[in-house]
Amino acid sequence: MAVGDVTMPLMHVVQGVKIGSTEAYVRYPNRRDLVIFEFAEGSNVAGVFTQSAFAAAPVLLSKKHLAESASQKQPRYLIINTGNANAATGTIGYKNAEATCAKLAELTGVQSSQILPFSTGVIGEQLPIERLLQGIQPALNDLNADRWADAASGIMTTDTTPKGASEQFELDGVTYTMTGISKGAGMIRPNMATMLSFVATDAPISRERVQSLLQTTVEHSFNRITIDGDTSTNDSCIFVATGLAGGTEITTQDDPRYQQVLDVLARIMNRLAQLIVRDGEGATKFITVQVEGGANTQECCDVAYSVAESPLIKTALFASDPNWGRIVMAIGKAGVPNLDSSKVQVWLGDVQICLDGGANPDYTEEAGAAVMAEKEITIRIDLGRGTAKDTVYTCDFSYDYVKINADYRS
Amino acid sequence: MAVGDVTMPLMHVVQGVKIGSTEAYVRYPNRRDLVIFEFAEGSNVAGVFTQSAFAAAPVLLSKKHLAESASQKQPRYLIINTGNANAATGTIGYKNAEATCAKLAELTGVQSSQILPFSTGVIGEQLPIERLLQGIQPALNDLNADRWADAASGIMTTDTTPKGASEQFELDGVTYTMTGISKGAGMIRPNMATMLSFVATDAPISRERVQSLLQTTVEHSFNRITIDGDTSTNDSCIFVATGLAGGTEITTQDDPRYQQVLDVLARIMNRLAQLIVRDGEGATKFITVQVEGGANTQECCDVAYSVAESPLIKTALFASDPNWGRIVMAIGKAGVPNLDSSKVQVWLGDVQICLDGGANPDYTEEAGAAVMAEKEITIRIDLGRGTAKDTVYTCDFSYDYVKINADYRS
Numbered sequence: 139m140a141v142g143d144v145t146m147p148l149m150h151v152v153q154g155v156k157i158g159s160t161e162a163y164v165r166y167p168n169r170r171d172l173v174i175f176e177f178a179e180g181s182n183v184a185g186v187f188t189q190s191a192f193a194a195a196p197v198l199l200s201k202k203h204l205a206e207s208a209s210q211k212q213p214r215y216l217i218i219n220t221g222n223a224n225a226a227t228g229t230i231g232y233k234n235a236e237a238t239c240a241k242l243a244e245l246t247g248v249q250s251s252q253i254l255p256f257s258t259g260v261i262g263e264q265l266p267i268e269r270l271l272q273g274i275q276p277a278l279n280d281l282n283a284d285r286w287a288d289a290a291s292g293i294m295t296t297d298t299t300p301k302g303a304s305e306q307f308e309l310d311g312v313t314y315t316m317t318g319i320s321k322g323a324g325m326i327r328p329n330m331a332t333m334l335s336f337v338a339t340d341a342p343i344s345r346e347r348v349q350s351l352l353q354t355t356v357e358h359s360f361n362r363i364t365i366d367g368d369t370s371t372n373d374s375c376i377f378v379a380t381g382l383a384g385g386t387e388i389t390t391q392d393d394p395r396y397q398q399v400l401d402v403l404a405r406i407m408n409r410l411a412q413l414i415v416r417d418g419e420g421a422t423k424f425i426t427v428q429v430e431g432g433a434n435t436q437e438c439c440d441v442a443y444s445v446a447e448s449p450l451i452k453t454a455l456f457a458s459d460p461n462w463g464r465i466v467m468a469i470g471k472a473g474v475p476n477l478d479s480s481k482v483q484v485w486l487g488d489v490q491i492c493l494d495g496g497a498n499p500d501y502t503e504e505a506g507a508a509v510m511a512e513k514e515i516t517i518r519i520d521l522g523r524g525t526a527k528d529t530v531y532t533c534d535f536s537y538d539y540v541k542i543n544a545d546y547r548s
Numbered sequence: 549m550a551v552g553d554v555t556m557p558l559m560h561v562v563q564g565v566k567i568g569s570t571e572a573y574v575r576y577p578n579r580r581d582l583v584i585f586e587f588a589e590g591s592n593v594a595g596v597f598t599q600s601a602f603a604a605a606p607v608l609l610s611k612k613h614l615a616e617s618a619s620q621k622q623p624r625y626l627i628i629n630t631g632n633a634n635a636a637t638g639t640i641g642y643k644n645a646e647a648t649c650a651k652l653a654e655l656t657g658v659q660s661s662q663i664l665p666f667s668t669g670v671i672g673e674q675l676p677i678e679r680l681l682q683g684i685q686p687a688l689n690d691l692n693a694d695r696w697a698d699a700a701s702g703i704m705t706t707d708t709t710p711k712g713a714s715e716q717f718e719l720d721g722v723t724y725t726m727t728g729i730s731k732g733a734g735m736i737r738p739n740m741a742t743m744l745s746f747v748a749t750d751a752p753i754s755r756e757r758v759q760s761l762l763q764t765t766v767e768h769s770f771n772r773i774t775i776d777g778d779t780s781t782n783d784s785c786i787f788v789a790t791g792l793a794g795g796t797e798i799t800t801q802d803d804p805r806y807q808q809v810l811d812v813l814a815r816i817m818n819r820l821a822q823l824i825v826r827d828g829e830g831a832t833k834f835i836t837v838q839v840e841g842g843a844n845t846q847e848c849c850d851v852a853y854s855v856a857e858s859p860l861i862k863t864a865l866f867a868s869d870p871n872w873g874r875i876v877m878a879i880g881k882a883g884v885p886n887l888d889s890s891k892v893q894v895w896l897g898d899v900q901i902c903l904d905g906g907a908n909p910d911y912t913e914e915a916g917a918a919v920m921a922e923k924e925i926t927i928r929i930d931l932g933r934g935t936a937k938d939t940v941y942t943c944d945f946s947y948d949y950v951k952i953n954a955d956y957r958s
Contacts, residue, residue, distance in 0.1 A: 191879070192876050226873055226905065228907070457954030463636055471601075480638070496637055496639070497638070497672050539950075544866055544867030
């Protein structure tokens with residue numbers, strides 16, 4: 139079960155966004171597995187994608203269509219299937235992604251390049267393309283502004299809970315909405331994961347600013363979570379601004395409204411990213427790893443990921459065992475150049491466990507055990523060599539992680 | 549249980565090496581946990597150690613003593629305790645390591661700098677130094693040439709089986725012996741692990757050649773294994789040549805005997821390293837990851853480790869599920885610059901699962917499942933961009949891995 143409060147909030151409608159879904163039987167019968175987003179004409183769309191060398195066919199095609207839209211018409215539709223990632227599927231997989239876009243284009247009268255396809259699920263198998271194509275019209279028939287919760291369910295794979303975030307906010311007296319969904323529970327590591335996220339607002343934001351807002355916020359949200367250190371072939375995050383709630387377009391970062399939108403988007407993206415960790419495969423605890431006192435951000439992240447991805451630490455967290463020597467091990471192996479271990483401090487929650495690189499003489503096992511018994515635990519590390527800091531979010535490593543991943547395909 | 553044949557061979561005596569051990573109650577009563585090696589005067593000793601920034605006190609002191617021995621007398625004794633790593637123990641830990649050497653020096657009449665200390669076990673707790681010091685004389689009383697098997701047991705932590713290798717070989721008509729032991733089952737990743745290994749021969753080899761033989765062979769043995777991607781604070785590997793079996797000293801790599809010794813040492817080291825993987829925490833399978841067709845060795849290793857350390861692949865191996873998409877995922881995330889996925893081939897055993905970056909049309913699930921049902925599995929990857937190749941060894945990831953590491957300290 140997911141850790142902490144993961145309830146779906148009231149998912150406010152975003153003007154200019156409609157969503158439809160259907161049961162296309164991509165992998166399993168009788169489950170909602172095909173979702174279509176429709177954006178009003180004039181919407182501005184930005185995306186960021188996996189850096190995997192084995193990026194899936196839909197990722198390659200979505201990137202191509204987004205690049206083309208810089209000089210042509212903006213994307214009007216997203217089409218997302220779960221159950222099959224259409225990754226490592228070669229030429230056939232790419233043609234299937236193209237066929238999906240072509241069919242949706244034919245049924246809606248837009249250009250094929252105005253459609254962005256997304257897939258998530260098992261890697262290395264071909265899409266059941268006929269069933270998928272047959273599902274498009276039913277999904278279109280379902281299009282409605284008030285379908286965000288359905289969409290959140292319709293993109294799940296091993297997720298145990300749908301993931302959503304939604305806010306209303308005011309800029310210069312106009313009320314706007316921002317709503318988003320995400321999915322992902324395994325194969326999660328920076329530069330995204332088998333992670334899909336779609337966020338939309340009806341605020342008026344230029345294409346360039348939609349892109350810069352997305353890139354800025356993804357860096358400290360989806361690019362700072364890890365469940366298993368594995369990076370997926372299909373990670374995609376899309377941010378759309380329809381502009382339909384009115385107001386003049388935000389075109390520069392100097393516009394005071396830019397920072398206000400950035401704050402809202404950062405909260406939404408952080409929530410959607412952390413929901414993925416809270417629903418991490420087999421997770422029983424939500425872990426925040428804060429590293430400070432670094433010479434630069436890179437080494438803070440290196441240490442934070444070394445801790446957050448250590449199976450020995452993750453199993454100790456699962457066992458509620460304050461075996462802090464393993465934390466020190468992970469700091470030591472992170473490759474920070476010329477790290478002086480005698481300047482390193484480590485805290486479990488508010489309890490300092492490591493003082494100047496050694497055991498804190500005031501530390502008691504009881505104090506450490508009390509922190510470890512919590513469901514939400516912060517590990518804080520001071521490297522004692524600068525002012526840089528960064529934070530990574532992860533979960534523990536349980537029997538259920540093995541069970542879920544040993545059984546996933548069956 | 550360990551995977552495959554891990555039986556201890558006949559452990560041939562090495563002339564000039566004596567071993568003693570005792571129950572010092574470092575952590576648990578009634579177990580052999582303190583081991584002393586004695587080398588004949590004139591032995592040449594080389595060592596390689598963890599690269600962790602949190603290298604343990606005994607590692608720091610052993611490195612110091614070895615460095616000093618370059619200009620002074622060579623090491624005569626190793627003293628090894630299990631149950632406590634004496635790592636992240638600050639000044640007290642360092643003084644305890646010094647006190648251990650001083651006591652052994654006093655009892656044997658050598659200089660303190662001729663003693664190399666080693667510890668393995670829990671990190672972040674101080675040694676029970678009084679009990680350890682009291683154990684030294686009983687261990688010395690036990691010194692005997694025929695104690696290699698006892699020593700292999702006496703350095704175990706979460707190991708389920710003692711680990712040894714031994715060979716007799718002939719150089720220019722003289723028969724020599726090489727015998728070694730190792731320990732380690734978790735916190736195993738290149739540049740060694742919570743891994744200790746001690747190998748000795750009675751062949752006559754100069755100090756410089758002892759060092760070059762060790763460095764050459766460790767690179768493709770202990771530096772090519774991974775269980776959990778975690779690197780320990782205490783990894784140490786020692787190679788000793790006593791020269792007591794006679795013959796003229798091997799002083800250059802041009803001596804034809806140098807290559808012959810190298811071959812023997814490589815076999816011994818590979819066996820000792822692979823025994824650690826076969827006894828990996830919770831391991832049910834022994835996995836060989838061969839990467840070929842790389843532009844250079846580094847990228848072959850990057851891909852091999854990415855595959856060997858992926859929790860998703862390791863759990864699929866545990867489940868005997870030929871979920872080869874996860875292998876492609878791991879290749880994709882390895883960071884190989886400009887990798888052309890359409891040139892990548894992947895085999896499970898002899899079964900080609902991925903052809904030119906996509907699913908092999910001739911592949912059948914039955915063929916893949918047959919390979920996955922084996923206890924020893926080779927994953928072979930051709931990157932299709934060069935002639936470099938390398939191999940990494942690992943094991944699968946089971947419920948028992950979680951159980952062992954969630955319970956270790958209790």
